[in-house]
Amino acid sequence: MATSPMLETNHASVTTDSAAGESSATTPELLVWLAGQPGEASALTVSALEAAFAGSSIVVISPEPAPSPLPPGMRWGVRHTLAPQGAWVLTATDFAEAAHAARDYDAPYALLLGSHGPWATPGALRKLADTSGDRPVDLVTPRPMPGEEQGLVNAALLYPLTRALFAADVHYPLPTDALLSRRLLERLGTVAHRSASAANDAMLWPVSEAAVAGCHIREVTLEGYTLPHPPESTFNELFTAVAASLFADIETKASYWQRARIFAPTGAAGIPSAQAGIPHPPPTSAVEVSPEVLELIDNFRLAYKSLQELWSLLLPPQTLLALKRLSLAPPESFSVAPQVWARIVYDFALAYRLRTLNRGHLLGAFTPLYMAWVASHARAAEVDPASAAQMMTETAQAFELERGYVVARWRWPDRFNP
Amino acid sequence: MGQQIGSALRQSMHRVVLVLANFLPGIAAFLLAVVFFTLIGWGLSVLLRRVLVSVRFDERLASRQPINTNASVADWSPSHSPTLLASRFVFWGCVLIGVAVGLSAFDASYSANSTISIFLLPYVTHITGAVLIVLAGSILARFLARSVLIGAVNAQMQYARFLSLGVKWLVLVLAGAMALDHLQVGGHIVELAFGILFGGIVLTLALAIGLGSRDLVTRSIERNIDRPFVAKPTESQPLTEPEPARSKLRHF
Structure with missing residues (x-):
């Protein structure tokens, strides 16, 4: 077991304390970055890595000490990180430190593993790290099998915005695991260095960054892939943090997504025209409304009564009218039209940029509207689970259709809006 | 009698004209100082803006600014331009210096007649202070009212608006009382009225929250009482906490 000197970085130090089967000077084929996995999960991941990359030269960087004996072909680096432990997504510090480690080891690819679910089988890891293809791949992100549950924030906000503004059809733009060139x-390391100087747990958006850099992105479907569950008790804080980070990212990359681009809305045939901002009420279903959905709808009505004044500072009259109708709609036909939702999100992103309200207040006022979308989705799922899946697709398509709206408002925010 | 009235009027007119004659040089000195320093400030701000634009100050600052931060220099600047912020800071700084110099000149011109100076100048400063207190109070009241409203709505409190209104008036009453106290108007009446009003609002809020949360507390107590008795854990039967009902909705 050889021990090399400690490599000091800006954020953390990495001690290469273990190498097996080959000289530590050999350039590894892959660098694996284990972001704060607990001991047991780390051991399982290491055995999966051993099986997945048998015969390959890899370097594993982990906060845990090296297992003994170390599998052949594997080198191990212990990092003394500043990255927050137990973060549910990869943070800016993770990216900054991984970039530094990749530079130190001269690794062409880095596999960042943030989650510690049972999905990390040898087959899944091999599939995630597979870079073969016509074009060199820069980013590979995993997604669960279609039909498996996905986060509602992702379906309502992250995926549609990334797809519409960055033309990246990646279902999880905030990945917890990813392969990066x-x-x-x-590039992410440079951005992360700036972000991490503000906060160690700042979020980064690798998909939009890859889109701006013209990188090739691939999404792979992994059987049994699961996303980490952050505690729901901290929902308000998490939601505002994610939305703030996303809006800030959109603001930073405005010059990119505002340019006229070769991008055709894919769902133009599926949903009515954007002029139909005020939706026709959906047919009332005979299926009983569950107490959970009723509670969500009641909460939206309370928010409508209380936050009207604030919303009127941010939203145009047509959207306010749609919200008024929604507050009066019976629970059986409670539905947020995809176009209305898309415009709401775009208007809040714009208000975030313009600082129409204090940003904390703005994101707080956004939360009840998201919960209204959740109520609408939950109601659709009660009536017909297939229509709920369809609603998610229509939401993403509506964001593409309304792209012109956000571009116009971004450029001329003071112009009259119907 | 008529002569005496005429004489009294003439003397009165003479005194007023004398006061005005004393007053005008002070005003003229004040205005001159303000105009002079404003012009200096304008010149300096233009010069500073040109220098900062030529060295690309905004771009340099933006490139060093950490992204994803909620508060940056640009965010506090008009049109998100730190150059503009710096030039305006210099301009208004000079104007303030001009006002200070002008007030000093105004004061100096009254050295002969200290009665007016003693009463007028401190009162002007008190009025300025009181206006600033009221302004700061109303901004703070609005901010806190919105914070409470949004927090309460997201916590699904039915009385969110009422709570927000209560907080707003608490801060406004406090600011109003402070301003009156600063102006030395009302004396003990203001303190008494403030105490009554503030206490009244706090009591009203406490009652409203207490009565509004009655159902919530009742449900919480009932839930605890109705919980089935759980035997002490033994080696053969370890204690297992019943799983709380989980929502089917998954946000992340």
Whole structure:
């Protein structure tokens, strides 16, 4: 077991204390970054890595000490990180430190593993790290099998916005696990260095960054892939943190997504025209409304009564009228039209940029509207689970259709809006 | 009699004209100082803006600014331009210096007649202070009222608006009382009225929250009482906490 000197970085130090089967000077084929996995999960992941990359030269960087004996072909680096432990997504510090480690080891690819679910089988890891193809891949993100449950924030906000503004059809733009090329990782490392100087747990958006850099992105479907569950008790804080980070990212990359681009809305045939901002009420279903959905609808009505004044500072009259109708709608036909939702999100992103309200207040006022979308989705799922899946697709398509709206408002925010 | 009235009027007119004659040089000195320093401030701000634009100050600052931060220098600046912020800071700084110099000149011109100076100048400063207190109070009241409203709505409190209104008036009453106290108007009446009003609002809020949360507390107590008795854990039967009902909705 050889021990190399400690490599000091800006954020953390990495001690290469273990190498097996080969010289530590050999360039590894892959760098694996284990972001704060607990001991037991780390051991399981290591055995899966051993089986997945048998015969390959890999370097594993982990906060845990090296297992003994170390599998052949595997080198182990212990990092003394500043990254927050137990973060539910990869943070800016993770990216910054991984970029530094990839540079130190001269690794062409880095596999960042943030979650510690049972999905990390040898087959899944191999599939995630597979970079073969016509074009060199810069980013590979995993997604669960279609039909498996996905986060509602992702379906309502993250995926549609990333798809519409960055033309990246990646279902999980805030991945907890990803394979990145050295080129993209270097770029993210630079961005992360700036973000991490503000907060160690700042979020980064690798998909939008890859889209701006013209990188090739691939999404792989992994059987049994699960996303980490952050505690629901901290929902308000988490939601505002994610939305703030996303809006800030959109603001930073405005010059990119505002340019006229070769991008055709994919769902133009599926949903009515954007002029139909005020939706026709959906047919009332005979299926009974569950207490959970009723509670969500009641909460939206309370928010409508209380926050009207604030919303009127941010939203145009047509959207306010749609919200008024929604507050009066019976629970059986409670539905937020995809176009209305898309415009609401775009208007809040714009208000975030313009600081129409204090940003904390703005994101707080956004939360009840998201909960209204959740109520609408939950109601659709009660009536017909297939229509709920359809609603998610229509939401993403509506964001693409309304892209012109946000571009116009972003450029001329003071112009009259119907 | 008529002569005496005429004489009294003439003397009165003479005194007023004398006061005005004393007053005008002070005003003129004040205005001159303000105009002079404003012009200096304008010149300096233009010069500073040109220098900062030529060295690309905004771009340099933006490139060093950490992203994803909620508060940056640009965010506090008009049109998100730190250059503009710096030039305006210099301009208004000079104007303030001009006002200070002008007030000093105004004061100096009254050295002969200290009665007016003693009463007028401190009162002007008190009025300025009181206006600032009221302004700060109303901004703070609005901010806190919105914070409470949004927090209460997201916590699904039915009395969110009432709570927000209560907080707003608490801060406004406090600011109003402070301003009156600063102006030395009303004396003990203001303190008494403030105490009554403030206490009244706090009591009203406490009652409203207490009565509004009655059902919530009742449900919480009932839930605890109705919980089935759980035997002490033994080696053969370890204690297992019943799983709380989980929502089917998954946000993340």
